[in-house]
Amino acid sequence: MPADIPPVTPDAMPHPAQNSRDVASKIRLSLPHPLTQLIARDRDLASVVSLLRDPSVRLLTLTGPGGVGKTRVAIAAADAVANDFSDGIVFVDLSPVSDPMLVPGAIGRSLGIRDLGPEALLDRLLSAIGDRRMLLLLDNVEQVVTAAPDLRSMLDDCPNLRLLITSRIRLRVSGEREFPVAPLSLVDDSSADDEATGAIRLFVERARDIRPDFQLTAETMPAVEEIVRRVDGLPLAIELAAARIRALPPEALLQRLESRLPLLSGG
Secondary structure, three states: OOOOOOOOOHHHOOOHHHHHHHHHHHOOEEOOOOOOOOOOOHHHHHHHHHHHOOOOOOEEEEEOOOOOOHHHHHHHHHHHOHHHOOOOEEEEEOOOOOOHHHHHHHHHHHHOOOOOOOOOHHHHHHHHHOOOOEEEEEEOOHHHHHHHHHHHHHHHHOOOEEEEEEEOOOOOOOOEEEEEOOOOOOOOOOOOOOOOOHHHHHHHHHHHHHOOOOOOOOOOHHHHHHHHHHOOOOHHHHHHHHHHHHOOOHHHHHHOOOOHHHHOOOO
16 A cells, blocks of 8 residues: 555544535535426416415425326425525435335435434434425325325424425325315416416427427317317326327327327327
8 A cells, every 4th residue: 555545444434424414514406407497387386485485384295196297396496495495405206216214215315315324314314404494305205105204203303494295195294284286277367478278388388399380270279278178287198298299280189189098108
């Protein structure tokens, strides 16, 4: 070993708890960056932002069916309140996690905390967060909802922590505030910039991503209206349908939309 490189001794290695504190002190903003604009969600976004700024709401769960847009609304709301959380906002994708026991590990990895040493990982999370003013956005919690007691205990030990959760079902723990995210409107909304419904506006915007020359005309409007009605105003289904515009005009798309799942798969 060269003389100018000192050997690494156990005393020189960082203690896991110290590592946790150092990592958490560097956390600032960790959010996905969607490539498309959030359409027709102004009211939902304003409501969620207001709830996140309410000191009495520390656990907010956005609920709704798959594909309704919970994640997009949550990301937009978290981004809007970024300056309110001086120690950062961290996004944790729980969709790959099926075992509730692995939830603390997923949160720890998002915070940059390694699973080292004898101390329980949940305890290290609590030590790392401490009294820091942070927001954790936990996405797709429905398949690990039995981890809710551990999530709730984090709020007890970390007084300035907030949890923003997306789930198909609520957690059913004390202190939880639920905000249902509904499908996009299928009726005229006078608050919109035009007479199109939220569902139609989304279809048109995504269709123009594929075909910039796409126009909503008197001829295409009835087919588009029926398409968004057939998919119940679900944003994901609308986007998958609009992606077919390159090959199918609205009238042809509607005719083939006898069964939504086969046609709107693989998107």
